[in-house]
Amino acid sequence: MTQSVPRSERASTPRSVDVARLAGVSQKTVSRVFNDEPYVSADVRRRVMAAADELGYRLNSAARALASGRTRSVGVVTLGTALYGPASLLMGIERAVRDAGYALRVVNTLEGDPAGVTGAVESLLDQGVDGIVISEPIDEGAVAVQVDVPVIVLGASPSFVAPRAVTAGVGADLLARVATEHLLDLGHETVHHLAGPQRWFAARDRLDGWRAALAARGRREPAVVEGDWSAASGYAAGRQLAADPGVTAVFAANDDMAIGLIRALAEAGRGVPEEVSVVGFDDIPVAAFVTPPLTTVRQPFDAVAQEGLRLLVHAIEKPEQDLPPANDPPVELVVRASTAQPRSRTIPGRDR
Amino acid sequence: MTQSVPRSERASTPRSVDVARLAGVSQKTVSRVFNDEPYVSADVRRRVMAAADELGYRLNSAARALASGRTRSVGVVTLGTALYGPASLLMGIERAVRDAGYALRVVNTLEGDPAGVTGAVESLLDQGVDGIVISEPIDEGAVAVQVDVPVIVLGASPSFVAPRAVTAGVGADLLARVATEHLLDLGHETVHHLAGPQRWFAARDRLDGWRAALAARGRREPAVVEGDWSAASGYAAGRQLAADPGVTAVFAANDDMAIGLIRALAEAGRGVPEEVSVVGFDDIPVAAFVTPPLTTVRQPFDAVAQEGLRLLVHAIEKPEQDLPPANDPPVELVVRASTAQPRSRTIPGRDR
DNA sequence: ATGAAAGCGCTAACAG
DNA sequence: CTGTTAGCGCTTTCAT
Numbered sequence: 001m002t003q004s005v006p007r008s009e010r011a012s013t014p015r016s017v018d019v020a021r022l023a024g025v026s027q028k029t030v031s032r033v034f035n036d037e038p039y040v041s042a043d044v045r046r047r048v049m050a051a052a053d054e055l056g057y058r059l060n061s062a063a064r065a066l067a068s069g070r071t072r073s074v075g076v077v078t079l080g081t082a083l084y085g086p087a088s089l090l091m092g093i094e095r096a097v098r099d100a101g102y103a104l105r106v107v108n109t110l111e112g113d114p115a116g117v118t119g120a121v122e123s124l125l126d127q128g129v130d131g132i133v134i135s136e137p138i139d140e141g142a143v144a145v146q147v148d149v150p151v152i153v154l155g156a157s158p159s160f161v162a163p164r165a166v167t168a169g170v171g172a173d174l175l176a177r178v179a180t181e182h183l184l185d186l187g188h189e190t191v192h193h194l195a196g197p198q199r200w201f202a203a204r205d206r207l208d209g210w211r212a213a214l215a216a217r218g219r220r221e222p223a224v225v226e227g228d229w230s231a232a233s234g235y236a237a238g239r240q241l242a243a244d245p246g247v248t249a250v251f252a253a254n255d256d257m258a259i260g261l262i263r264a265l266a267e268a269g270r271g272v273p274e275e276v277s278v279v280g281f282d283d284i285p286v287a288a289f290v291t292p293p294l295t296t297v298r299q300p301f302d303a304v305a306q307e308g309l310r311l312l313v314h315a316i317e318k319p320e321q322d323l324p325p326a327n328d329p330p331v332e333l334v335v336r337a338s339t340a341q342p343r344s345r346t347i348p349g350r351d352r
Numbered sequence: 353m354t355q356s357v358p359r360s361e362r363a364s365t366p367r368s369v370d371v372a373r374l375a376g377v378s379q380k381t382v383s384r385v386f387n388d389e390p391y392v393s394a395d396v397r398r399r400v401m402a403a404a405d406e407l408g409y410r411l412n413s414a415a416r417a418l419a420s421g422r423t424r425s426v427g428v429v430t431l432g433t434a435l436y437g438p439a440s441l442l443m444g445i446e447r448a449v450r451d452a453g454y455a456l457r458v459v460n461t462l463e464g465d466p467a468g469v470t471g472a473v474e475s476l477l478d479q480g481v482d483g484i485v486i487s488e489p490i491d492e493g494a495v496a497v498q499v500d501v502p503v504i505v506l507g508a509s510p511s512f513v514a515p516r517a518v519t520a521g522v523g524a525d526l527l528a529r530v531a532t533e534h535l536l537d538l539g540h541e542t543v544h545h546l547a548g549p550q551r552w553f554a555a556r557d558r559l560d561g562w563r564a565a566l567a568a569r570g571r572r573e574p575a576v577v578e579g580d581w582s583a584a585s586g587y588a589a590g591r592q593l594a595a596d597p598g599v600t601a602v603f604a605a606n607d608d609m610a611i612g613l614i615r616a617l618a619e620a621g622r623g624v625p626e627e628v629s630v631v632g633f634d635d636i637p638v639a640a641f642v643t644p645p646l647t648t649v650r651q652p653f654d655a656v657a658q659e660g661l662r663l664l665v666h667a668i669e670k671p672e673q674d675l676p677p678a679n680d681p682p683v684e685l686v687v688r689a690s691t692a693q694p695r696s697r698t699i700p701g702r703d704r
Numbered sequence: 705a706t707g708a709a710a711g712c713g714c715t716a717a718c719a720g
Numbered sequence: 721c722t723g724t725t726a727g728c729g730c731t732t733t734c735a736t
Contacts, residue, residue, distance in 0.1 A: 013500070016730070026709095029706060039705050040706085056498060060730065062418040063418050063712090063731085065417075066730070067712050068712085068731055069731095080446065083637075087434040088434040091460065094460045102474070104458045104459070105425075105453065105456060106446055108446045128412065128414055148365075159726035231637055231640065231641040248445045256637050263642075284733080286608050286638065286642075289587055289615045290638075356727075367713055368713070379714085380714095380724080383715065394722080398723070412713050418713080418715090421728075525713070
């Protein structure tokens with residue numbers, strides 16, 4: 001006999017057949033109702049829903065995925081840091097994914113992880129996602145996997161390559177350009193740059209924007225100082241920059257570094273903004289409340305996430321169509337008290 | 353004829369039968385190899401792996417989940433904020449989940465979301481997770497769903513109820529107690545508290561710890577000022593507290609609020625730490641670099657996540673066994689420059 | 705507008 | 721140590 005109680009208890013959770021039986025319809029009809037398919041009379045739909053409710057029925061996503069070949073989920077590869085930028089983007093992605101009707105699976109790549117992005121993507125593929133978001137990646141060369149689902153890279157330069165991959169930009173270069181121009185507009189001869197780690201695309205973009213702004217006005221390009229995003233590295237850079245009297249304006253690639261920088265400057269007796277102006281990047285929550293309140297650039301994380309997801313979902317659901325045009329997210333410079341005109345400008349008769 | 357080409361192209365991805373055929377074994381053996389089951393000869397294992405490699409075979413997780421009844425994934429419900437604390441915890445959870453061999457699915461509950469935690473849990477259940485982590489929840493009353501998988505609540509007081517739910521504590525009350533005692537030890541008569549929003553368990557725990565510390569020494573308990581975690585709310589609270597000359601020490605429930613508070617105090621001419629000592633909570637990355645460097649309490653996010661996951665995995669994999677004892681994560685007070693002895697103590701010919 | 709039948713690719717249970 | 725058989729609960733395809 002094979003009629004015996006199969007697997008475990010069997011008294012378990014209800015399946016669609018149970019609902020069908022109770023509603024007096026076929027199992028397929030239950031499926032139709034739960035998938036919002038057409039050709040189900042309002043009455044039947046109601047009866048099915050009632051039966052499902054009574055039983056506490058829940059669609060089995062594994063069975064659904066197996067039968068349909070789609071998991072209705074997207075995976076995101078993140079850097080695994082609580083840094084304000086990446087964390088904000090992740091939250092934006094979660095929201096956008098959910099709004100699009102997908103579930104979200106997350107895999108981090110720890111810095112220094114040998115498997116890196118490739119390993120993370122692989123793990124997502126094992127899980128069977130319908131699409132992949134790579135958030136703020138660092139440069140590790142191309143991803144060495146055969147990826148057969150659409151991939152979108154958020155916040156990387158378009159040079160990031162992968163099959164079926166598109167890029168949706170934070171446009172950090174533009175933002176960096178705006179920050180640099182603000183300093184130039186105030187009258188500074190040139191602007192120094194406290195860059196992020198150059199393995200990060202996000203850091204490189206900011207460097208590019210800074211460079212472009214200087215070049216556009218024919219200004220001298222000072223040597224770049226590189227930090228690691230941390231306030232501590234900003235502090236170290238600040239000690240170095242404080243020693244150079246030619247430094248009157250610094251654009252830091254993120255707010256944490258800017259804060260460390262300002263502290264080092266202050267300790268060295270070079271007040272901000274009296275002697276040196278500083279612009280940060282991100283507009284972290286405390287930026288308006290540190291001393292001095294930080295002029296910074298705000299990134300539109302939610303907009304970037306939404307935009308990226310729009311493209312990804314399009315690629316998933318309409319594979320044969322071309323991608324819709326990308327919309328550029330808004331740019332915002334928040335001017336506070338850490339930037340001012342250079343001294344030589346405010347007190348004309350030479351420097352003070 | 354049913355022999356015609358079924359579903360789509362069929363030239364698609366390889367399945368375990370394909371691997372089996374190529375390796376000259378049965379399909380079940382392939383399954384054995386991929387599940388690291390015993391009783392497979394080294395030779396067969398090698399052949400199977402080689403065949404899988406050649407074909408680019410990947411286990412189909414949906415089929416596996418359907419057949420086994422387990423998804424090998426855990427879901428996490430988070431608050432959807434980039435605040436340092438919650439974001440750090442999330443990263444810790446991701447790591448712990450992956451280390452435990454599970455995949456991670458994430459659902460946020462936006463503050464003010466009508467569906468709330470219940471909706472988030474529901475969505476995780478729809479996705480078919482094996483276990484659920486609820487991270488740093490806010491109080492919405494009990495979760496109104498029939499949950500048939502283990503649930504662990506991170507950073508909530510044990511009063512949070514749900515079927516099969518256990519709590520792994522951040523032990524924020526203990527940490528808050530340490531912070532308060534530090535201030536008392538410095539000689540302050542009492543300590544004011546700038547609390548977080550009381551709907552958050554995390555905020556309540558800190559309040560409790562503060563209260564306990566005062567009570568233990570028989571100190572007067574000043575009125576609590578409540579903020580919303582933001583530096584802006586800390587600033588507002590600071591303006592209020594600055595007006596009260598009796599305030600010589602404040603314990604803020606997080607660093608952001610502490611920073612806003614310090615700014616307001618400074619603007620009101622009440623220097624930190626000369627006139628007022630301030631302790632924060634979290635040790636955010638910039639805490640050491642703001643002015644003055646912030647004395648704060650560091651939460652062991654990774655340890656909490658690991659500990660929580662250990663319990664959850666135990667509950668998933670050995671449902672009939674009792675939970676192992678919980679290990680209390682380490683406590684750390686980071687003393688920097690925002691705290692000092694009160695003036696009245698340092699000036700008179702008394703102490704020192 | 706509804707139903708019947710046939711898998712989706714894998715693991716479980718039991719033989720050998 | 722290895723293979724056989726029977727589903728897991730749903731969607732697909734094709735009838736009706």
